[in-house]
Amino acid sequence: MVNSIELEEEQQSMSKGAYFLMVVRLSVVFIVLCGIIYPLATTAIAQVVMPSQANGSLLTNKAGVVVGSELIGQNFTDPALFHGRVSSIDYKAEASGSNNYGPSNPDMLQRTKDFITQWQLDNPEVPLNKLPVDLITNSGSGLDPDITPASAIVQIPRISNLTGIPTSQLEELVAKTTKGRDLGLFGEERVNVLKLNMALSEMSAK
Amino acid sequence: MGVLQIVVVIVILLLLVKPVGTYLYHVFSNEPNRTDRWFARTEKGIYSLIGLKKRGGMSWKKYAISFVLTNIVLVAFSYIFLRLQKGLPLNPSGIGNMEETLTFNTVISFMTNTNLQHYSGETGVSYFSQMAVMTMLMFTSAASGFSVAVAFVRGITGQKSVGNFFEDFVKAHIRIFIPLAVLVTLIMVGLHVPQTLKPTLAVTTLDGQTQQIAIGPIASLESIKHLGTNGGGFFGANSAHPFENPSPLTNVLEILSMWMLPASLPYMYGLFAKNKRQGWMIFSAMMTLFVLFLGLNYYSETQGNPAINAMGIDSSQGSMEGKEVRFGIAQSALFTTVTTAATTGTVNNMHDTQTPLGSITPLTLMMLNNVFGGKGVGLVNMLMYAILGVFLCGLMVGRTPEFLGRKIEAREMKLIAIAILIHPLIILVPTAGAFLTNLGNGSISNPGFHGMTQVLYEYTSAAANNGSGFEGLADNTSFWNITTGVVMMLGRYVSIIAMLAVAGSMIKKKPVPETIGTFRTDNGLFTGILIGTVLIIGALTFLPVIVLGPIAEYLTLR
Numbered sequence: 105m106v107n108s109i110e111l112e113e114e115q116q117s118m119s120k121g122a123y124f125l126m127v128v129r130l131s132v133v134f135i136v137l138c139g140i141i142y143p144l145a146t147t148a149i150a151q152v153v154m155p156s157q158a159n160g161s162l163l164t165n166k167a168g169v170v171v172g173s174e175l176i177g178q179n180f181t182d183p184a185l186f187h188g189r190v191s192s193i194d195y196k197a198e199a200s201g202s203n204n205y206g207p208s209n210p211d212m213l214q215r216t217k218d219f220i221t222q223w224q225l226d227n228p229e230v231p232l233n234k235l236p237v238d239l240i241t242n243s244g245s246g247l248d249p250d251i252t253p254a255s256a257i258v259q260i261p262r263i264s265n266l267t268g269i270p271t272s273q274l275e276e277l278v279a280k281t282t283k284g285r286d287l288g289l290f291g292e293e294r295v296n297v298l299k300l301n302m303a304l305s306e307m308s309a310k
Numbered sequence: 311m312g313v314l315q316i317v318v319v320i321v322i323l324l325l326l327v328k329p330v331g332t333y334l335y336h337v338f339s340n341e342p343n344r345t346d347r348w349f350a351r352t353e354k355g356i357y358s359l360i361g362l363k364k365r366g367g368m369s370w371k372k373y374a375i376s377f378v379l380t381n382i383v384l385v386a387f388s389y390i391f392l393r394l395q396k397g398l399p400l401n402p403s404g405i406g407n408m409e410e411t412l413t414f415n416t417v418i419s420f421m422t423n424t425n426l427q428h429y430s431g432e433t434g435v436s437y438f439s440q441m442a443v444m445t446m447l448m449f450t451s452a453a454s455g456f457s458v459a460v461a462f463v464r465g466i467t468g469q470k471s472v473g474n475f476f477e478d479f480v481k482a483h484i485r486i487f488i489p490l491a492v493l494v495t496l497i498m499v500g501l502h503v504p505q506t507l508k509p510t511l512a513v514t515t516l517d518g519q520t521q522q523i524a525i526g527p528i529a530s531l532e533s534i535k536h537l538g539t540n541g542g543g544f545f546g547a548n549s550a551h552p553f554e555n556p557s558p559l560t561n562v563l564e565i566l567s568m569w570m571l572p573a574s575l576p577y578m579y580g581l582f583a584k585n586k587r588q589g590w591m592i593f594s595a596m597m598t599l600f601v602l603f604l605g606l607n608y609y610s611e612t613q614g615n616p617a618i619n620a621m622g623i624d625s626s627q628g629s630m631e632g633k634e635v636r637f638g639i640a641q642s643a644l645f646t647t648v649t650t651a652a653t654t655g656t657v658n659n660m661h662d663t664q665t666p667l668g669s670i671t672p673l674t675l676m677m678l679n680n681v682f683g684g685k686g687v688g689l690v691n692m693l694m695y696a697i698l699g700v701f702l703c704g705l706m707v708g709r710t711p712e713f714l715g716r717k718i719e720a721r722e723m724k725l726i727a728i729a730i731l732i733h734p735l736i737i738l739v740p741t742a743g744a745f746l747t748n749l750g751n752g753s754i755s756n757p758g759f760h761g762m763t764q765v766l767y768e769y770t771s772a773a774a775n776n777g778s779g780f781e782g783l784a785d786n787t788s789f790w791n792i793t794t795g796v797v798m799m800l801g802r803y804v805s806i807i808a809m810l811a812v813a814g815s816m817i818k819k820k821p822v823p824e825t826i827g828t829f830r831t832d833n834g835l836f837t838g839i840l841i842g843t844v845l846i847i848g849a850l851t852f853l854p855v856i857v858l859g860p861i862a863e864y865l866t867l868r
Contacts, residue, residue: 122361127376129360130476131383131450134483139446142488143530146495150505150529153496158505160525160553162513170513175502175552176523178515185517189635198510198522199432200547202632204662204782206760207615208867212631216618235623237614241631244550244660250635252627290315291558292638301516 163298171302177249178298183226184266185304186251186259188297189238190219193246202242216240229261250294253282267308277303312612312640316604319562319644326570327593331577337485338460338478338578349485356480367471370814373461374807376475377454381421384450388417388443392435401436402509408434415791420447422802423455423687425535425542425655425777426768426794428786432524432545437507444542445531449491452538453482455687458806459575462690465813466714467582468821472813486571487537494533494567501563502556505529528553536567541655541777549645549658550634561641561658568654572682575689583714587832592692595840599681600651603671608643610668616867632663643668650675651682655777662756662764662780666864669780670856673767676774677852678844679733687775687802690809692840694726696831697812699843703829712828715821725812729805734851736773736797741766741855749789755782759866763859768794773801 118126150158160173172178177188179195188195192203205212219240224232239255256278264271281300285291336343357365368376392408395401408416412428419426420443429435435444457478465472499505504525511523528544532554535541541548549555549564576596580589612628619625628639637645642659649656650672661672675681680691697713701723704711711718744750744765754761764780771778772794779785785794830836 124379126361126476127379127383130362130380130479131387133356133359134450135384135387135442135446138449138483138488138534139442142449142491143441143445143527146492146499146530147505147507147527149496150499154499157502158499158529159508160504160506160511160523161502161556162511171516172513172521173511173523175556176521177552178517178521179519180517182517195521198524199430200524200545200551201430201781202547202660202663204660204755204780205631206662206756206763206780206782206863207617207629207631207665208758208760208863209756213617216621220621220623232622233624237618237623237625237627238630238635240623241618241633242663243634244632244658244663245545245547245552245634247547247552248634248636249552252635254624285311285315286558286562289311289318290562291636291641294635298516305516 163302165302166306172298174296174299175249177243177247180297180301184263185301186256186263186297187239188251189248190215190240190242191246191248192242195247197247200245200247202244202246205242227258227262230258234258249296249298251297253278253293253295256295256300263304269307273307274304277307312608312638315640316608316644319565322566323569323573326566327574327577330570330574331589332581334486334571334574334578335581337481338473339582340473340477345485349481353480353484356484360476362476365474365477368474370461370465370472370810370817373472373475374810377458377806378803380450380475380479381454384447385417385421388420388447389413391443392416392439395436395439398436398438400438400441400507402507403436405433405436411788411791412786415795417443417447418795418798419777420444420540420542421451422775422798423451423538423540423653424772424775424798424802425540426772426779426798427542427546427777428791430546431543437526440531440544441527445534448531448534448538448540448542449483449487452487452534452540453479456482456486456571458810459687459690462693462809462813463579463582465810465817466693466716467579467584468714468716468817469582472810472817487534490537491530491534494537494563495529497563498529498532498560501560503529503532503560504553525553532564533567535656536564536654537571539568539572539652539654541649543656549656550660552634555658558636558641561637561645564656564658565645565648568652568656569648569682572652572688576692579689579693585832588714591832591834591837592689592696592840595837595844596681596688596692598837598841599678599844600647603651603675603681604643604647607647607664607668607671608639610665611639611643613665615665629663629665629668632660634659646672647675649778650776653679653683653688653774653776655771657778660781661767661778662782666760666860666867669763670860672778673763673770673856673860674849674852676770676776677733677737678848679774680844680848687806691729691805692844694729694809694812695843695848696840697722698726698730698847699836699839700829700831702843703839709827709829712822713831715824716816716819717822721815722812725808725815729808730847732800732804733773736800737766737769737852738855740769740793740797744769744793747789749787753784753787753790755784759859759863763863766855766859769797772797775802
């Protein structure tokens with residue numbers, strides 16, 4: 105009970121106006137500290153110490169021109185290049201996201217069926233049961249830069265026919281571009297489609 | 311490999327619980343300790359800046375009022391910033407002012423630690439707003455929730471007072487969130503998360519098309535988004551976006567960032583209660599429920615979508631619609647379970663696209679809202695169930711129930727009943743209401759039972775202050791902005807104030823000596839009772855509506 109009497113005294117020692125003013129001052133202090141100083145200070149450190157990472161991990165071609173970010177997928181329509189995953193936003197990276205189709209959504213099931221029909225026309229050499237599910241589904245971000253190694257491998261016969269590059273060389277290229285799990289444990293094996301196509305273009309140019 | 315990488319992350323978490331929990335105890339026990347040397351001077355500076363002279367303990371009412379008032383003032387500033395963002399600095403992409411109801415929803419959403427987002431980060435807010443509103447509220451809402459949880463723990467463990475809100479609030483920032491956020495931000499940038507003030511980039515792609523790439527000060531928001539269990543993404547796709555979460559390593563870092571502090575709170579509680587076993591019992595009840603729901607999601611997602619599997623393709627990867635290749639099923643399932651357990655609401659895969667049984671995991675974890683839980687609230691809710699469990703056992707044997715040596719009486723049980731009942735009320739009533747009107751029905755983007763789940767998920771997420779969504783729902787309308795705004799407010803403040811009142815009433819009670827007849831709350835039996843109470847009281851309330859949504863969809867999809 106002694107405590108609560110002390111408490112009462114502490115509360116009465118400050119007028120309502122002064123108390124409210126203190127809350128406002130507290131808010132302003134943390135708006136400045138967390139909302140302005142913290143992000144600007146970390147930006148400054150990041151820009152000085154790690155400029156490449158801090159500015160979007162951009163990739164340049166041999167001529168030194170930026171062709172994109174290694175983290176952001178691109179829309180590849182040329183059948184002689186490797187294709188990425190389905191993207192409802194066509195890899196337009198000024199926005200992100202997907203249609204959020206539920207598993208029973210008829211539009212999603214129709215889209216998948218249409219994709220498979222078109223795929224079989226474009227890739228008659230590959231049996232349907234080899235077509236990996238990641239290639240026919242929409243990624244969460246619509247900007248997924250990767251496909252699984254299996255999804256790259258099933259595209260090799262088509263690309264080999266169109267470019268004349270032997271399949272063994274393309275297989276080697278895919279193997280070389282494949283990135284393992286992080287620390288050999290986390291996540292999945294993956295192939296960055298943009299990097300793969302940049303290497304493929306170099307190979308075709310030779 | 312899938313299960314192994316999940317186990318490794320859980321083991322890392324287990325190793326973090328004790329050191330982090332001990333640190334939290336040192337910060338909030340208000341006894342002189344080593345952390346003072348680093349931070350005390352900065353804090354003194356802030357106390358004198360704001361004019362806080364005496365830092366004596368508050369009554370629970372004063373604590374609650376200080377908490378609510380600080381939140382109101384922060385919301386007011388944020389509202390003004392968003393409504394005027396067009397003319398404010400750091401708006402290189404020339405984004406316009408935010409609409410009224412959307413602003414209302416957004417500021418409530420971030421202040422209540424929900425981070426339900428009805429705007430899209432790329433097109434809806436300027437860099438200044440991302441920093442001074444989003445990032446700032448991520449800190450302050452987390453610190454607010456943390457302070458309240460500590461006050462509650464002080465109350466039921468019989469400390470001198472519930473503490474001083476302003477002191478707790480400042481300490482939570484200076485000793486926990488800001489140092490951790492700076493550290494995680496810099497690690498994130500090292501792992502390729504951008505941190506820049508440059509406007510949207512334009513590049514010519516390999517295929518000869520033009521691609522606009524939205525970018526910005528992402529890492530500084532990303533770190534506190536997880537540390538503060540906020541969950542609001544810089545971009546629309548949240549942590550599925552490769553800039554927010556570029557690799558499995560950043561994914562693990564984000565998981566641990568959002569999980570570490572809530573998981574360490576039970577240990578801190580054990581130290582306050584001077585009974586570490588007590589803390590571990592609460593922790594193991596949480597972990598048991600967590601593993602159960604993680605298992606359901608992981609299993610269901612690896613099985614894939616039966617409708618797609620039937621098309622004859624190679625579906626051995628599982629359900630990949632709405633997921634990213636770099637994460638696969640294991641990192642996605644773990645992320646989903648942690649984000650809804652810790653009520654963060656960040657997503658690295660689209661919950662709307664998950665298999666029906668898989669989607670029960672995020673939905674139920676938000677309905678329970680006490681398996682780890684967001685900043686503080688989860689522990690408070692779990693302790694509330696613990697008191698309820700003790701009360702039920704007391705009824706069965708006809709003894710006055712006691713918790714931590716204090717009698718639990720009518721006043722506490724009434725307050726707890728309010729806190730427990732408000733949660734289903736603000737989920738089920740608006741869900742039913744939304745179906746009665748075209749304003750609600752018209753936003754559903756998936757037909758059938760899945761549409762029902764979309765609406766249910768939205769209100770559950772708002773009520774649990776989670777913020778993830780079945781994002782197909784077209785929710786940026788006045789109807790959704792206002793109704794979810796109100797639900798978020800009720801979900802946050804009603805239960806917090808009720809629980810502070812419980813703390814205030816427990817702290818005044820005289821401890822009763824422990825006898826042979828005292829029901830022990832620090833053994834395996836109690837953990838079992840606690841899990842049972844959570845499942846019976848918490849989950850059964852929602853069973854009918856889960857049957858109507860995900861389970862009905864599962865049965866029709868097979």
